[in-house]
Amino acid sequence: MFDRYLLKEDSLENVEVTGFKFQVRIAEYRGCFLSLHNGYYINIDGVEYPRELQKFEINGKPPRDFDEIKKACYEHWDFDDFGTVYVDCPGGLSKGKHRVGIMQSVFTQYGWMPHDEEWIHNPPAPGTVAGGKQHDIYYFDMEVK
């Protein structure tokens, strides 16, 4: 839907020693409760960084992994706020341009779906199903300065 606005321009940067981070919006037309947020498919220059390597920072709280995020049932991510995704990647990314493929997994939907019984126990890996209004992986050209 607004996939092209998903990542904040110029927000890709290394986090000293531990990895890299970038800023994201919600791939939806509204805000969401955090427990509906299931992580990201991230592919940078052909290398995938699974959910287990990701943390998410929002609402002025320290970055949390997605096992913590899924318990934040009544904490709201407002529509017009950027969140920050941190990715474990010792040494970070090389300086210069990178091709960033991203798909956000957000379970905002209309009512209880047949797959929900399975998903509350075994949420799908980000990138394997549509999430929010994002239907496919979207690619950005970004630069680490």
Add this chain to the structure above:
Amino acid sequence: MGIKTAVSLYSLQYQFLQGKMTLDDIFKFVKDINADGIEILPDQMLRGTPTPTEATYAEWDALTSKYNLDLVCDDIFLNTNLYKSRELTRRECIELIKQEIIMAHRLGFKIIRLVSMTPAWILEPCLETAEKYGVALCIEVHGGLGFGVDKTDEFLNEMLRLDSPYIGIVPDTSLFCRKVPRIVGNYCNKLFGTNPDLIKYAEEVFENGTDFFALEKKHGKMDPKLASLIKDPAKDMFYAANLSGYENCALSCMDPFVKYIKHVHFKLYEMTDEGIEYSIDFKEVLDYLHKHGYNGHVATEYEGNRWILPDEEIPDKEQVASHQKLIQKLIKEIEG
């Protein structure tokens, strides 16, 4: 009395998201194009919903006093999948809806639009709260999720059973597409390379007076000819799967429920250079509403924004202004 116009602020979400327009700018825009009122998704434009801070409420109060627009409809959602161990219980769902009723009242709205697929069993337990706060609970009847869909039909039956002035419907004109939206086919063809024969077939189906929701019902699965034209799922499936959201119903489908119409979504996909909407004949919709004595609001809900190519600007303000010009003119003609 008479039919009044409104703008769903959803129509301008891109301006808001990009920080190009504040809520104040949006209210001013709506006032400047002579619409009577607004509809809002609090979860989109009011921070901290469904429990905004007093500071947020104070900003809202200042805006509503400044522009004096009718506060028409509050669009809410029910996320029954919040927990990662189980579905929300009925009691939890009911409490969430009650919380939304109280917020709608505080904001000044008398109508809540419940998103399609909201379970009918929330109605009776929430009715006392709805009456207390003077807020009607209305299901959105949207193309692909409307008449003939089990959960919507259950809601409509419960509405008829309870027969309360605090329960109603919000029909969406995606039910009345006389042409399949052209903007969707153009987008999919240019972005994904969708098969032109598939798009042409979709146009023919609507020209023949039917739609893909109806064909899917008839066949019990995707229309076989549509399925046969999906040559490459990566290019064609998104367009094909999206088609059932546009229906080509007769307006008479609303006849049994007409007294329950509290508000109407005037869906907008594409205003043409001629000043008409490409898919929907708003004159026939307004004629129908007028004939049935409707005197509520009709709200522009611009959804063409999601079908603009990534390298193009979204012409949301221009589209909304053009649509309002059309419907305000039609209302004048029809009501005299």
